[in-house]
Amino acid sequence: MKRNPHKYFQKTLIPFFFLFSFSLFMPAFGQGDATLKECWEFSEERILNAKDASDNELLFISSLPDTLQALNQNSGKPLWKTSIGGAVLGEIIISKSKLFVLNEPIQIENSGSINYISNRSLISLDSVSGITNWKTPINSSAKLSLYSYENNLILIDEHGVISFINLEDGKTAQKLDINQEISTTYHFDQWLIFGTHDKKILFFSLAEGKLTKEIRIEEVPAKIIAVGDGSIIWADKKGSMRFISVATQKIIWKKRFGGELSSIAYTSSGILVSHSIILFTWSI
Helix, strand or coil, X not given: CCCCXXXXXXXXXXXXXXXXXXXXXXXXXXXXXXXXXXXXXXXXXXXXXXXXXXXXXXXXXXXXXXXXXXXXXXXXXXXEEEECCCEEEEEEEEECXXXXXXXXXXXXXXXXXXXECCCCEEEEEECCCCCEEEEEECCCCCCEEEEEECCEEEEEECCCEEEEEECCCCCEEEEEECCCCEEEEEEECCEEEEEECCCEEEEEECCCCEEEXXXXXXXXXXXXXXXXXXXXXXXXXXXXXXXEECCCCCEEEEEECCCCCCEEEEECCEEEEEECCEEEEECC
């Protein structure tokens, strides 16, 4: 029986920086018996984000002011720790046994003024040892997004400039300018999906290197995800979330939350939507 997409069925506080094991996940949705056991706890001040690499059982954590480190996923034991000269900006990218991170300049206050002691950089590190492979300066103060696709890193700035950067040496192979002010980005398979400030959703084919589709919408999108069956979900800054068909460009359903959403993720169990410190699970 299909669930009603307009009715949420879970609300809970978001957990941070703990690893738990589940004997069964379904009880979160009211089915079966299960236990939740804490496996280990890792303590570090001012953690920014964490990213797991399932192929070698490593967990990578970035923390302020400029630290990146690797832990064993099973035990939580630290394996290496390194300074990258600035805070990690955005997500940690993992590809071909390498880490790729953008770092933000370190800010030092001196007599009421703020001085930057480093510039933005794109850095490649070995995932097993933490040794730096290469470091490329990024001369941009714009909002940036970073993804990987085949043998390239894809760097996107908020003004619509897309840079294709070689994974092996950090050199820019190609730059494209789509001449759009970007409000949000999402990477799905061989596609980049852009939300724009002039109320459009754009589809960019990485295989073809060009924009292939445009959908006009009624608000500026703040978050976008692809569902994988020819549909996408997008939300505006007011907290309204829409589920639309790419083929027909029609809204299948719409849900209003009480303010801007922190994140949206699609899972096999439904849509995970975080708002402030509340996590909603939504079936589609």
